[in-house]
Amino acid sequence: PHRTELYEDPPSGCWPIVYSPDYNITFMGLEKLHPFDAGKWGKVINFLKEEKLIADDLIVQAREATDEDLLVVHTRRYLNKLKWSFVVATITEIPPVAFLPNFVVQRKVLRPLRTQTGGTIMAGKLAVERGWAINVGGGFHHCSSDKGGGFCAYADITLAIKFLFERVPGVSKATIIDLDAHQGNGHERDFLDDPRVYIMDAYNRYIYPGDGFAKRAIKRKVELEWGTEDTEYLQKVHTHVEGALNEFKPDILVYNAGTDVLDGDPLGGLAISPQGIVKRDEVVFKAARRRRIPVLMVTSGGYQKRTARIIADSILNLHSLGLIHSQLAARGAAHPSLEQMVRDSAKDLGNLS
Numbered sequence: 001p002h003r004t005e006l007y008e009d010p011p012s013g014c015w016p017i018v019y020s021p022d023y024n025i026t027f028m029g030l031e032k033l034h035p036f037d038a039g040k041w042g043k044v045i046n047f048l049k050e051e052k053l054i055a056d057d058l059i060v061q062a063r064e065a066t067d068e069d070l071l072v073v074h075t076r077r078y079l080n081k082l083k084w085s086f087v088v089a090t091i092t093e094i095p096p097v098a099f100l101p102n103f104v105v106q107r108k109v110l111r112p113l114r115t116q117t118g119g120t121i122m123a124g125k126l127a128v129e130r131g132w133a134i135n136v137g138g139g140f141h142h143c144s145s146d147k148g149g150g151f152c153a154y155a156d157i158t159l160a161i162k163f164l165f166e167r168v169p170g171v172s173k174a175t176i177i178d179l180d181a182h183q184g185n186g187h188e189r190d191f192l193d194d195p196r197v198y199i200m201d202a203y204n205r206y207i208y209p210g211d212g213f214a215k216r217a218i219k220r221k222v223e224l225e226w227g228t229e230d231t232e233y234l235q236k237v238h239t240h241v242e243g244a245l246n247e248f249k250p251d252i253l254v255y256n257a258g259t260d261v262l263d264g265d266p267l268g269g270l271a272i273s274p275q276g277i278v279k280r281d282e283v284v285f286k287a288a289r290r291r292r293i294p295v296l297m298v299t300s301g302g303y304q305k306r307t308a309r310i311i312a313d314s315i316l317n318l319h320s321l322g323l324i325h326s327q328l329a330a331r332g333a334a335h336p337s338l339e340q341m342v343r344d345s346a347k348d349l350g351n352l353s
């Protein structure tokens with residue numbers, strides 16, 4: 001495989017939390033034209049610092065994915081298309097971007113997205129080494145090898161998985177659990193006929209992208225109605241996450257943890273409470289940790305000012321429950337006892353009912 005800086009080892013004392021200040025898209029107020037809070041990634045980190053969970057020198061600094069990295073999945077033709085500002089304007093859904101010179105678009109819009117993509121690829125390797133990793137950005141699940149859309153210009157989920165398959169011995173099967181409010185048609189198109197990848201996707205069936213072709217790749221399809229609330233949602237997530245992980249035992253779980261399921265989200269159309277989102281993430285991490293499957297979490301969609309706080313609260317909750325820990329890989333060597341596993345699943349069901 002090609003040489004990449006993305007797979008160089010970070011300092012050993014770091015938490016496997018990946019971020020760079022370059023994630024945030026800010027210039028001339030243009031970012032305000034999309035409902036996306038284009039600074040949410042930095043806000044998540046600030047909340048975690050305020051709560052003394054992390055400090056700047058304890059997080060892994062994301063690096064930008066190079067063209068060579070991106071070509072592991074993307075076609076040269078697609079990357080060339082991004083040299084046209086109007087194409088990027090269409091993908092990011094920010095029309096005025098069409099009128100900017102492309103060097104500005106590359107620096108102010110695409111570089112942040114390439115850095116988040118590099119972050120997801122780095123987090124994939126970290127997850128396998130440490131048992132878990134969180135990229136505070138990424139989750140561009142509408143982008144496939146040759147087509148972007150829905151604010152997604154690079155296929156970071158596909159890239160992270162392909163990098164692991166090609167470079168990390170012992171990783172040959174992956175599961176994607178996509179709980180963003182939208183169908184993850186990008187990774188679905190990329191892995192359509194790939195038996196190594198199992199996809200579970202829970203989404204509002206009536207909203208973008210409604211990609212019937214891509215749906216054929218979903219092994220567990222959870223189509224939700226408008227305004228679905230916590231009780232039904234958590235019960236479905238719990239049942240299907242357990243089912244998915246019982247059906248197929250992956251070497252890595254990629255968890256697309258979109259917060260656009262939040263009640264009041266202008267694009268998601270679901271009605272999950274902040275507490276419901278925190279509980280949902282806990283359900284996924286518990287299911288994976290109990291089976292000793294490494295988890296890579298990306299944050300994906302979420303279009304309200306309060307989503308940054310919820311993502312931070314979720315990470316704090318995972319930490320307080322001992323599901324993530326800076327030294328987890330070292331500790332994770334001992335297998336949990338059978339009684340403990342039975343107690344855990346009884347407790348989970350109790351919490352849901």
